[in-house]
Amino acid sequence: MTKKKESDEKDLPPEITENIPESISNVNTPPAQQLAMAQEATISGNEQKMEKAYKVSSKLFQTKAREVLSPEEQELLMEKIKDTDIIVVEGSYDRGQVVFRAMEIPHVVISPHQLQAIELNDEQILFINCPGSEISRDVHPKIKSFVEAGGMLVTTDWALTHVLEPIFPRFIKHNGVKTRDDVVRVDFTKEEDNFFAKFIDEQDEPLWWLEGASYPITILEKDAVKVLAFSREMKTKYGEGPIIVSFEVDKGIVFHMTSHLYLQRSESRSERQAQKSTAYLSQKSVSLEAIGKEVAQELEELSVSEVESAYTSNVAIQRMILEQKKRVKKRKEKK
Helix, strand or coil: CCCCCCCCHHHCCCCHHHHCCCCCCCCCCCHHHHHHHHHHHHHHHHHHHHHHHHHHHHHHHHHHHHHHCCHHHHHHHHCCCCHHHEEEECCCCCCHHHHHHHCCCCCEEECHHHHHCCCCCCCCEEEECCCCCCCCHHHHHHHHHHHHCCCEEEEECCHHHHHHHHHCCCCEEECCCCCCCEEEECEECCCCCHHHHHHCCCCCCCEEEECCCCCCEEECCCCCEEEEEECHHHHHHHCCCEEEEEEEECCEEEEEECCCCCCCCCCCCCHHHHCECHHHHHHCCCCHHHHCHHHHHHHHHCEHHHHHHHHHHHHHHHHHHHHHHHHHHHHHHHC
16 A cells, blocks of 8 residues: 555646546546545556566566575475464555465464464564554564564564664664655675575566655664665665665574565566566566466566566565575574
């Protein structure tokens, strides 16, 4: 759900109704409301396309994983995930559960208030959707203990100030700037993390959607924080460039990303990105047969840009899941 700022009708330009679709325009409806309705219709259409893009990208990832990952990594990723392995805390803005559902990754969705009552164990991934403000401060020690014991915490956007800064204040913070509703080019640092390099090649032009008022990340402990995805464009516009970062706390690990896991839209900046998404499969040397007939039917409605953006966040999710599985396996082998 897009973070919105309330619009005052008197601030709207007089020509606003000229581009409102006839199906929405109504002489009895104030211009501001007409604009809001038009925007909602556009967002709904974009969301439907991005959900399809996540489904396609999931099949694409599975196909590429069989080619580029080691047998051990493939075996770990193929291990069945129990529903309770991934706990998703609902948020007002981000909806990571939509991505997990589209990718057919088992998970449990809980409200922020239910976090107080449930038991957490060191094999789980706790995903907190933006904003994280409804999580009681009384639960913060529980989250801290969960990570220290070996759990993985994943947070998005405003959870930086509502969750991470109060619990783990020495690693990262908000730089004080709020972004516009924007899309920026992302670079993946191969030196920091080779996983992304196996899936994202030189032809890729991955874009990341910044929600209106997203929080750029300032790194406080450079030796302790890894930058897994960076945007030079974001740094130029908003002062800081990290998109996805991670840091370890005792036996556990924390991942945080600017904006949302669920990218509701993308945009085409080049002739390549505007092509139909079948061109992206060709780039990745993946056949339509490999991803299945049902998924292949979605390709005609999608652009390279949409599938590429969904694939980028898909790779990020799988990288986190594999990381936690490796850490759990290593701890068990030591026992």
